[in-house]
Amino acid sequence: MGLEGYGHLTALQLAREAIAGGVTMIQLREKNAPLRQVLTQGVQLRELCRELGVPFFVNDRVDVAILLDADGVHVGQDDIPGMEARKLLGDDKIIGISAGTMEEAEWAMENGADYLGVGPIYSTATKQDAGEAIGTALISAITQRWTVPVVGIGGINTENATVIIEAGAHGVAVVSAITKQHKPLLAAQTLARTVQTAWLS
């Protein structure tokens, strides 16, 4: 999630609703705001996550993750390499790495990924440079080869989350399926229940 307002909710209020609905991880993904604002609001978001017992991640920026004492960082193929991030973060933090192909997954694993974000599974309006949708085949290929946790990302919602889990993903990462909904708490609740049901089947 970014730091902009979400309808009548602030980013902090939205995160609280999402967690109340069953979201188990929050990632601060802010591409545009001034660094000072990111740090100020990031501290509030981190505190909320600590209060509610949910891991707090920072997207892209290892320096921000360190300053906010986040639980981890998520980096893509064009971001700081996982190996370099590890040197800065130490062994106690979690490093997630994106992969959209098997080659990218191999690179991510060589770079010490603690989990993989695989996508874009479906087309998405949230990330302009996400590229073509890849479907679920890569999730299956990766989870057959490695035991590292995999989350599907990109265009995932309540309607299609089940097939992501059935393909082998451990979870789903979403933006608009919660942030763009009129009732984010309810949206998170429905999505979390869908994923939990898929785990059991």
Ligand SMILES: Cc1ncc(COP(=O)(O)OP(=O)(O)O)c(N)n1
């Ligand atoms: C969980 C998760 N998976 C993938 C991404 C995408 O990261 P990246 O490819 O670096 O793209 P940006 O999010 O930085 O635009 C992610 N953020 N989270």
Ligand SMILES: Cc1nc(C(=O)O)sc1CCOP(=O)(O)O
């Ligand atoms: C941040 C991000 N990363 C992607 C990837 O493919 O790596 S797709 C994506 C956008 C996810 O937003 P939504 O749930 O609204 O589609």
Ligand SMILES: [Mg+2]
């Ligand atoms: Mg990135």
